[in-house]
Each structure stands twice: as structure tokens, then as C-alpha cells.
Amino acid sequence: MPIYLDHAATSPMRPEVLDAYTQALHVVGNPASIHSQGQNAKRMLEEAREQVAASLGAESVEVVFTSGGTEAVNLGIKGLYWARRAAMPSRRRILVARAEHHATIDSVEWLEKFEDAELTWIPVDEVGRISLAALDAALDQDVALVTLLWANNEVGTIQPIDEVVALAAAYGVPVHVDAVAAYGYLPIGFSASGIAALSVSAHKIGGPVGSGALLVSRGAVVEPLLHGGSQQRARSGTQDAAGAVAFGVAASTLPNPAPLRVLRDRLIAGVRDAVPSAILRGDPEHRLPGNAHFTFPGCEGDSLLFLLDMQGFSVSTGSACTAGVAEASHVLMAMGLPEADARGALRITLGPETTEQEVDAFVAALPAAVAQAERAGLSERTPVLGQLGR
Structure with a gap:
């Protein structure tokens, strides 16, 4: 599933x-x-x-x-x-x-x-x-x-x-x-x-x-x-x-967002432990309760998305896609990141139904995906299977 x-x-x-x-x-x-x-x-x-x-x-x-x-x-x-x-x-x-x-x-x-x-x-x-x-x-x-x-x-x-x-x-x-x-x-x-x-x-x-x-x-x-x-x-x-x-x-009938903060912090801590090179982007404190956004040096975000999708995880990249051509995130570049760094992004966003087990499963799957994406190199372009919706 x-x-x-x-x-x-x-x-x-x-x-x-x-x-x-x-x-x-x-x-x-x-x-x-x-x-x-x-x-x-x-x-x-x-x-x-x-x-x-x-x-x-x-x-x-x-x-x-x-x-x-x-x-x-x-x-x-x-x-x-x-x-x-x-x-x-x-x-x-x-x-x-x-x-x-x-x-x-x-x-x-x-x-x-x-x-x-x-x-x-x-x-x-x-x-x-x-x-x-x-x-x-x-x-x-x-x-x-x-x-x-x-x-x-x-x-x-x-x-x-x-x-x-x-x-x-x-x-x-x-x-x-x-x-x-x-x-x-x-x-x-x-x-x-x-x-x-x-x-x-x-x-x-x-x-x-x-x-x-x-x-x-x-x-x-x-x-x-x-x-x-x-x-x-x-x-x-x-x-x-x-x-x-x-x-x-x-x-x-909006769910209480408070539990998401705990789950988000669990996700952020887990990603940092599993992939020490991952860099959290955005305000570390004043951020949406369900949002975790990372860049992974040496990786293409689209490659990571593709590899994680193959393992059954739906996430977004930090890039927009125009006419099927991936572009570096204008948001990250506005924050001062070079274009190369702005390409290696993933946005993981949680919802009311997200569980600890799902977060832990994602964290466990991430290191292998990052290692494979690093081997692929920045020059390789993986077809985009997902696009940032919002």
C-alpha cells in the first residue's frame, strides 16, 4: 500500500x-x-x-x-x-x-x-x-x-x-x-x-x-x-x-494540527540521523506543522522522487516543472541557494492520517534512495513522475 x-x-x-x-x-x-x-x-x-x-x-x-x-x-x-x-x-x-x-x-x-x-x-x-x-x-x-x-x-x-x-x-x-x-x-x-x-x-x-x-x-x-x-x-x-x-x-471538522508538529519533528530528526548530509530548509521553528523540506547535496530531487515512488512513497520535489523540463526551485534560489543545490530537494508533508509507522518507514527507505541518487550524479535527468502541486 x-x-x-x-x-x-x-x-x-x-x-x-x-x-x-x-x-x-x-x-x-x-x-x-x-x-x-x-x-x-x-x-x-x-x-x-x-x-x-x-x-x-x-x-x-x-x-x-x-x-x-x-x-x-x-x-x-x-x-x-x-x-x-x-x-x-x-x-x-x-x-x-x-x-x-x-x-x-x-x-x-x-x-x-x-x-x-x-x-x-x-x-x-x-x-x-x-x-x-x-x-x-x-x-x-x-x-x-x-x-x-x-x-x-x-x-x-x-x-x-x-x-x-x-x-x-x-x-x-x-x-x-x-x-x-x-x-x-x-x-x-x-x-x-x-x-x-x-x-x-x-x-x-x-x-x-x-x-x-x-x-x-x-x-x-x-x-x-x-x-x-x-x-x-x-x-x-x-x-x-x-x-x-x-x-x-x-x-x-478540521483536525487539530498539534499532533503533526510532534510527527514532523520525528521525521526531521529521523532524516538527519539517517542521512547526515541532508539540510533542512525553511525556518526551523516558525514553519508549518506538517512540513519537512530538505536538500540533499549531490542528488537530483527528481531522481530521489522517482526512487522513493518505486518504493511506495509519494513525496514532492522542491522544483517546478514546465513542459516536462525540470527547473530548480525558484523558492530556494530566492533564499540564496545556488541552482545546483536548489535541484536536490524533497518536500515531505504530513496529514491527519499520517502515522509514526509511515514516517519511520520513509526514514528507513531514504538512505538507499539517496545513495543511488548520488551515484546517478547531477548530470543525469530522471523523468519527473511528480510535480509540486502547492
Whole structure:
């Protein structure tokens, strides 16, 4: 039986979520219809919105359901930018933390290319933590918004969100936060945070793929990406009631992440003992409870992934893959690693179902895989069987 250690890419749908999802799929009715069946679907939808809001310390009116994290990030960044430019045309600069997810990188670069945005990249340190001094120095009256991850999806480093929001607030600048990796693992109190917009995804917390949300604070204005029936604030389109129901159940039954910290520390200690050359990346203390990210000198991460997959372990590399060509992790290079070192990475992410026995089995299998990958050498390219999902 394969051992799944890639929960950051997607986490298996829990039984209670799947049961609620399949039952909701039988319900007929468009939530926008005024007949009784439509209103029944609307009731289900709004109850789910309340559940998602409660899990994030938000009001239900602040929850805009989307098709997932990528749409939520695009809506948050582009929508805030367009609204700000319409109100204050001189505000065209976007401050972006280095080491962001590609949903953010591609969104801001699109705005730069097509919408006259000017990008200022804020550096991160050797553990992936944003430079508050550089952010403070970059803030000015021409800034449209700040965008950053709550926690890095690759190396697990948790960002100082409160400090970022406070710095931006001094200039009246809204902050968009990609909390896809943090959701379910860190406490999030959206309404009290001062964040203008926050993106999350259901399938990272045991919900369905294809469901996500952008939280938009009461005081924020977001220009829609999609226009039509205005079914939601900032988003048109017939709403997926069944997907929302499953999302709501996943949000309202989040497992306690505390045991994951113990299991993660067991994994980190085990890898260090088994492979002394392995280097832990990311903040050693302020990191996601289920995240362990290592680089292995002299190895290709894709080779390690392939070898471990053959032994029944599902993990991710620290690299992205474009058109089938492996590339070194932009996150690790933003943290100062040379390209060669950034290639030899593995991300192991744990979930609520992960056991000590599975962690120990992975640690036991790792040395042989590392030794074989070292023999293969850095010049050899192993076909990529897995790609970093988030």
C-alpha cells in the first residue's frame, strides 16, 4: 500500500466530507432560483458559507466562493489592483515577496505586462522569511497593494503577517494574503487581521478539488474577474452548492494540527540521523506543522522522487516543472541557494492520517534512495513522475 506524504499538494477527502458531497450532488436546484428547490440549494450554500467563515474567523458576507486557490489569488490580486487604480490612478506599484507561489508570480507579471503595473520584489532571507526592513523602505504613496504567502508552500516558513499588515496600513495600502498552505494548519482570524483579501482552497484541508474562496474584508473593494449575474460580491457565475457543502464540512471538522508538529519533528530528526548530509530548509521553528523540506547535496530531487515512488512513497520535489523540463526551485534560489543545490530537494508533508509507522518507514527507505541518487550524479535527468502541486 503506497504511503502518501504529499498533503501540501492535495489532502485526501475525508469520509464525512465525501458523504456530504455525494448527498449534496443529489439536490436539484439553482441557488439563484426563487422556487422552493432553488431556495433549498441556497440554504445549503449559505450554511456552507457560514462554516467556511467560522473556520477563518470571518463573517459569511466576506466569503466569496471560487473554483479554487488559483482563481482566488487571481481575483484577490487583480481585483484589488484594478479597484485601487480606478480610485487612485497614481497607485500602480505592487509589492511582492520573493519565493511566492506561481499563482501570485504569474498574476502580478500579467498585470505588469498588460495593465501598467510596476513590480517591486521584496527579498526573503535564508529561511524564506520576508525582509520587513525592505518592505518598509519600499512602501510609499504610489503602492497599490502588497501580496505575500501566509506560509511558504514549499519550505513551510511562516511569514510575520501582523507586522506586514501594520507596515502597509501606515500608508493605506491593502494586503492580499495567499493562505492556501496555511489554512487548516495555522490559526487565522481574518476579520480582526486587517488583511484586505485572503485566498484559500478546499482540497488542502480534505475538501473537494475545484472549490476555494477569496475572503474580502468589508472595507475592501475588489473588481471582478468574471462578469454576469452578480451572484456573489466580486464574482459572477452559478454557484456550486454541492462543492460548497463539502468545503463547509471540511472547514467545520478540521483536525487539530498539534499532533503533526510532534510527527514532523520525528521525521526531521529521523532524516538527519539517517542521512547526515541532508539540510533542512525553511525556518526551523516558525514553519508549518506538517512540513519537512530538505536538500540533499549531490542528488537530483527528481531522481530521489522517482526512487522513493518505486518504493511506495509519494513525496514532492522542491522544483517546478514546465513542459516536462525540470527547473530548480525558484523558492530556494530566492533564499540564496545556488541552482545546483536548489535541484536536490524533497518536500515531505504530513496529514491527519499520517502515522509514526509511515514516517519511520520513509526514514528507513531514504538512505538507499539517496545513495543511488548520488551515484546517478547531477548530470543525469530522471523523468519527473511528480510535480509540486502547492
